[in-house]
Amino acid sequence: MTNQMRSDGTRARILAAAVERFTHGGYDTTSVADICTAASVSKGAFYHHFPSKQAVFIALLERWLDELDETIRNVAAGGESVPARLSRLAGLVGEVSELGTGRVPMFLEFWRQAAKDPEVWRVTVEPYRRFRAAFASLIGDGIREGSLRAVDPDAAALALVSMGVGLVLQGALDPAEARPADAGEHAVALLLTGLARGGEYDTK
Amino acid sequence: MTNQMRSDGTRARILAAAVERFTHGGYDTTSVADICTAASVSKGAFYHHFPSKQAVFIALLERWLDELDETIRNVAAGGESVPARLSRLAGLVGEVSELGTGRVPMFLEFWRQAAKDPEVWRVTVEPYRRFRAAFASLIGDGIREGSLRAVDPDAAALALVSMGVGLVLQGALDPAEARPADAGEHAVALLLTGLARGGEYDTK
DNA sequence: TATTACATACCAACCGGTCGGTTTTTTTGT
DNA sequence: ACAAAAAAACCGACCGGTTGGTATGTAATA
Numbered sequence: 190m191t192n193q194m195r196s197d198g199t200r201a202r203i204l205a206a207a208v209e210r211f212t213h214g215g216y217d218t219t220s221v222a223d224i225c226t227a228a229s230v231s232k233g234a235f236y237h238h239f240p241s242k243q244a245v246f247i248a249l250l251e252r253w254l255d256e257l258d259e260t261i262r263n264v265a266a267g268g269e270s271v272p273a274r275l276s277r278l279a280g281l282v283g284e285v286s287e288l289g290t291g292r293v294p295m296f297l298e299f300w301r302q303a304a305k306d307p308e309v310w311r312v313t314v315e316p317y318r319r320f321r322a323a324f325a326s327l328i329g330d331g332i333r334e335g336s337l338r339a340v341d342p343d344a345a346a347l348a349l350v351s352m353g354v355g356l357v358l359q360g361a362l363d364p365a366e367a368r369p370a371d372a373g374e375h376a377v378a379l380l381l382t383g384l385a386r387g388g389e390y391d392t393k
Numbered sequence: 394m395t396n397q398m399r400s401d402g403t404r405a406r407i408l409a410a411a412v413e414r415f416t417h418g419g420y421d422t423t424s425v426a427d428i429c430t431a432a433s434v435s436k437g438a439f440y441h442h443f444p445s446k447q448a449v450f451i452a453l454l455e456r457w458l459d460e461l462d463e464t465i466r467n468v469a470a471g472g473e474s475v476p477a478r479l480s481r482l483a484g485l486v487g488e489v490s491e492l493g494t495g496r497v498p499m500f501l502e503f504w505r506q507a508a509k510d511p512e513v514w515r516v517t518v519e520p521y522r523r524f525r526a527a528f529a530s531l532i533g534d535g536i537r538e539g540s541l542r543a544v545d546p547d548a549a550a551l552a553l554v555s556m557g558v559g560l561v562l563q564g565a566l567d568p569a570e571a572r573p574a575d576a577g578e579h580a581v582a583l584l585l586t587g588l589a590r591g592g593e594y595d596t597k
Numbered sequence: 598t599a600t601t602a603c604a605t606a607c608c609a610a611c612c613g614g615t616c617g618g619t620t621t622t623t624t625t626g627t
Numbered sequence: 628a629c630a631a632a633a634a635a636a637c638c639g640a641c642c643g644g645t646t647g648g649t650a651t652g653t654a655a656t657a
Contacts (some may be wrong), residue, residue: 190622191622191623192621192622192623192634192635192636195621195622195635195636195637196635196636199636199637213612214509215509216421217419217421217422217506218421220611220612220613221612221613221614222612224609226654228636230639231637231638231639232613232615232638232639232640233615233616233636233637233638233639234636234638236613236614236615237636237637238636240490240561240612241613241614242613277642288431292451296509297501297504297505297508298505300562300566301419301498301501301502301505302500303566304498304501304566305418305419314566314567314570317563317566317567317571318449318567318570321570321571336612340579340583341576341579343576344576344579344580344583345580345583346569347560347563347576347580348556348561348576348580348581348583348584349556349578350559351556351559351560351562351563351571351580352555352556352559352584353559354555354558354562354563355554355555355556355557355558355559355560355562356551356555356557356559358504358555358558358559358562359521359551359554359555359558362504362507362508362517362518362521363518363521363522366522366525367521367525367551367555368517372545372547372548372551372552373551373588375544375545375548375552376548376549376551376552376553376555379544379548379549379552379584379587379588380556380583380584380587381584381587382586382587383583383584383585383587384583384587384590391636394656395656395657396600396601396602396655396656396657399601399602399603399655399656400601400602403602403603408607424645424646424647425646425648426645426646426647434603435604435605436604436605436647436648436649437602437604437605438602438603438604440647440648440649441601441602441603442602445647445648446646446647446648478618570642
């Protein structure tokens, strides 16, 4: 086995173990020794690959942000009508929270650290801004296209993202009662009804 | 000064210092010594009033829940029409996030601990359920009263609470760009438009 | 005097990070 | 082609510092 392969493998194991432990117990509670044990890696190997515990956290954050950016691109793209693209979003909320239920604690951890560390803050906040900007632009298109009411695009985008965040969070906290997959689409449809020009909003 | 007064005073100082420190640095990072220093209280006094650090946290949580319950009662009450009461909610979101901006980290801390400790989880989740139930009941009234469209009250309540949570959280994370007080009411109005029977929703 | 409220010194456990040494792969010299 | 040397990956004991919690004693109230 080449040196590169070996290195990449242990690095990946450390990252995977870190996300597992951080998710399970949070950043502060999880010790470097915990991560090492979970990754079947020695402390020496850990500090050979990462300069600090915080560096692992930031690497995780950046990986997550890349995924998020890809999601945004997918949402923004597409030649269909604006309402059709918006309704694709309704499904996205359910999808994200299904896939991400286990991840939400980690995601909460990012926010919590963002309140303390300016570097983490900057890199955490930016995707939300991009998210809102993408939606605002989409909504602006819808207004010009005539399929949406002439609302403030920024406020509407904030509303959409907020509801998404709220749904995912509540779904993670109380999956039995606030299942986003079931009620989430319904909730988003409700908001889209308020956005759509006149009468009911057709999610089909 | 009576013994009771003295005791109550130091207890209150510990609680106040705890919320200040937890808000500033999170649960794990804040040490008992930190709290004691901030409260001008010795460690002995601390452990005389509380059996553990966790106990202080739970006392804080319970105090917060009482406030929340009072808020719910205020929202549910009132003899006005349902749309009027719902629009009062729009203002509430801005209000809560204005008052609570500094508190949000603490609130995040509750959620994070809820993922770990079943006891904390139960007591954290319940108010959200009550919140949703209160809104669902209110929306049900609106539907019977004829002022709201015949939507699923539970889904609509989830939508409202989710948007509120999302707005507060985003406002706390990024106050410069996602000011809930400015755009929050607008966002809720948008949702209410989707709820209201026909045409525009009058927030007046 | 008895009890409650507070103060201080102390401890065992743990944590992030370091460091000297060992194993494994790669490069170099011939 | 092959050994020697260099480099990269890895190991685990160790360290200074901190933490939640305790034990023991003192001052204030009942």
